[in-house]
Amino acid sequence: METCTGCGVQIALAEADLTAEGARCRACTLRAEVQGHVNAVAVAAEVRRARAVGRRAAAVARGHWIVWGTTVIIFCGVNGARHEAWFAPLALAVLVPLVGLIFKQRWAWRVLAGVDGATAAALFGWSFFAEGDARLLLLFLAAIPALLLLGLVLELRSQRTVQRSA
Numbered sequence: 536m537e538t539c540t541g542c543g544v545q546i547a548l549a550e551a552d553l554t555a556e557g558a559r560c561r562a563c564t565l566r567a568e569v570q571g572h573v574n575a576v577a578v579a580a581e582v583r584r585a586r587a588v589g590r591r592a593a594a595v596a597r598g599h600w601i602v603w604g605t606t607v608i609i610f611c612g613v614n615g616a617r618h619e620a621w622f623a624p625l626a627l628a629v630l631v632p633l634v635g636l637i638f639k640q641r642w643a644w645r646v647l648a649g650v651d652g653a654t655a656a657a658l659f660g661w662s663f664f665a666e667g668d669a670r671l672l673l674l675f676l677a678a679i680p681a682l683l684l685l686g687l688v689l690e691l692r693s694q695r696t697v698q699r700s701a
């Protein structure tokens with residue numbers, strides 16, 4: 536006779552399942568298998584969710600790189616590349632967090648949220664003083680950082696959910 540390591544019941548050796556922890560009755564083996572399956576399903580779901588969030592984060596980061604990278608390049612060419620004093624700090628304020636994104640720094644997300652929000656607000660405000668096509672162009676340009684900001688905020692929120700459930 537063997538003693539089940541799960542529930543302590545006496546079992547004939549022929550009936551016992553031998554595991555790394557010792558002998559186990561059929562009922563305990565079944566329970567362990569079900570529990571193992573439930574755990575595996577939960578882990579797989581968590582991994583899938585974390586992966587989806589990671590993909591979204593990469594998409595939001597790429598969007599910021601494309602839009603702000605292009606903006607900096609365009610401004611670099613303005614005035615025959617003779618930069619005004621205000622240009623360098625602004626370019627750094629954008630480029631430093633963009634590099635931070637690559638290293639998955641949370642402060643980088645926050646700084647870019649500020650840059651997005653301020654740019655969208657400035658362009659939107661500017662559009663009130665413009666007329667006709669210029670106003671439409673400014674509203675269109677304001678929508679770009681606004682969309683980036685929206686993606687970023689949704690991204691930060693889903694990151695927080697994953698961290699809380701982990």
Ligand SMILES: [Zn+2]
Nearest residue numbers: 539542560563
């Ligand atoms: Zn048992």
